[in-house]
Amino acid sequence: MRIMHLSRASIMVWQFLLPLIEEQTRRGHNVSVCGSDDAYADTLREQGIHVVTHQLERSLNPWAIVKAIVCIKRHIRAQEIDVLVCHSPLGAGVGRLAGWWAGVPCCVYFAHGLPCVPGQNKIKWICWLLIEKSLARMTDALLVMNQYDEQLGRRHLMTSPQQVTRVPGMGIDLARYHGGSSQAVRQQLAQSLGVSQHAKFVLCIAYMIPAKGIYVYFQAAQKICQVRDDVVFLIAGDGPHEKALETAAFATGLGDRFHVLGWRDDIDELMRACDIFTLPTYYFEGLPVSILEAMACSKPVVATQHRGCEDVVVPGETGCLVPVRKASALARALLKCIMDEPLCRRLGEAGRRRVEREFELTHCTRVIADAIEKACVR
Template sequence: MKILHVCAVGFTVKNLLKPQINYFLSKGLSVEVACSPGLEVEQLQQQGYIIHTIQTERRIDPVSNLSSVYQLAQLMRERHYDLVHVHTPIAAVLGRIAAKLAGVKRIIYTAHGFPFHDQSSKSQYRFYFNVEKFSALLTDLILSQSYEDVIKAQKSGLCPPEKIRYLGNGVDIDRFNRDRLNTAEQAQLRASLGIPNTANLIVGTIGRLTRKKGSEYLIEAAAKLLTQFPNLHILVIGGQLNTDPEPFQLELVERIQKLGIENHVTLTGYREDTPELLGLLDIFTLPTFTHEGLPRSILEAMSMSLPVVATDIRGCREAIVHEETGLIIPPQNSEKLAEALSKLLSNQDLRQAYGKAGRKRVEAEYDERIVFERLQTAYKDLDVWPK
């Protein structure tokens, strides 16, 4: 069986798709990828992954988009794939059109959160819904990371009910396990990041530095909290992609400086040691306010036995059980974020209770092996699995 994954950038392959690619490679399947060129792609190619570089914009650009469709279709005809599996909004549409033109036997789309959602304007919602509805006609099966999107698709008539099913999201619960941490190495990591010795409470977040991830609300909340918790430190894990349509890092740095809290904030940039970084935290937060499926960062934090504060949007409210594994707050509200963080910062026993419950929830619901098995079942149901 020969599979081609299509997405926009190597970041997606490296940080989201690599575990499932490895799983199916271990099963003896042929798995390749098509995405835009970049540093992550070069690194993955050096590791032996087969990646075809086709420039795929993350925005609507008719000339570039048509070029991507042409090149993708040409690749698919030449390589004779049994299955094309598409990801990320723009690439998923272009990949499905190309696969249909190339006569690929089966087409699957993983919806990492539909681009229409309850935070969309009416015009945005209508546009993206219609694009997704058209694309669904070209798709044999849609796999959703969230139950909410499954229900929405079925109720709205996006596609026939049997064409969409729940996939979920998962993490490596062995790698993301607090018991693996080494105390001396954690102390060295903390020192290397320049976190002051006086910082006895650390709140962190993970995500690309885009406006929609809501890191500015965390910075504003931190400024409010420093009077009550003068030794608080904020760890922002993640960087900014060159391809991000809304670069935000400079604006975030300026905001930190304007609030005068530079000594209380560390921006780590992109890192490979996420479990160890999470191990430094007392609380994890994801103040995102828009396009999410089921955030892996939340699952990683829960797997590391951390309490989580996140916003009342799709995916976040599904992963977190309010007042059991964490707290759910309104989006784009630094005041409510500060209140929730204050509640947890003031109560170590509550933090530990939420963290313990979060770990148990991840073990039961979000072990990545469960997701791999669901995906394997989907492939078999489409009759493309080798006999």
């Protein structure tokens, strides 16, 4: 089959879809990508992947969207695509419209988190639901990653419940993410930050926007720093609020305790160097990869009672879950782990076993590839 993966941003394909593309190619499919025209598209081409671009920006400008739909439709017809797999809300919306117009035989929406989020403003939630319900008429199959999206898709979006398939996320490379020795990495990290390697390191990895809980994390750090002087807080990632968060840390006198690391390519080493991982998100999560990576590195996880997080973290077994937007609750949960090393060790070991059992990369990749193939024969 001729399969096209469509995403608004090529970085998403580069970060998450390469194993799936390799597996589909291994099975004899002709796989291409339609994404943004940038350095990540060039990187994909260097790896031998056929990439076309759509010029779709992160914008709701009607004229730009219409131009993108026309462009994608032309790519689909030119390549005689059999299966269009759409990723991300904006890319999937535009992609499904283009696929319907182009007459693609099979259109799959791979939802890495539906835009209808628990706790969302009701009007916004209903608007997103109506949009997704309309687009579902142009969708042959919906792949989701969590229970909330699975139930929403089966009850409210797709014509038949059989059109909805829940997959276990994109999977984790257990050879890269493991709980091996981190002493050298920890020592190097502590030296670069000018702190003691014997400090307790709390790590958050997130795109720098409020919905990822970055300011909730900062507020929790402030509370903990009032009662402990041996805890160092780290946050890695880029985004529009990176500088603002760093400025807030220095403005409140936490510049030596709260470190904004920016974009990092050594996430696996950071995971192994830290003591506790946290992600206080209330974003459009599907299945948070960073949480799974931390669990694979045998780290205890403190996350939120939110879609996706609840599907990964087992409270009391692999970590803790706290209410969203509650810095005090987050601080209490982090302090509990900070003060109890045996608990951290037990939670971390259980987390590693859970990832080995359910979220290993090859297993997840094959499940997704199977689901896409089955969608085409319904």
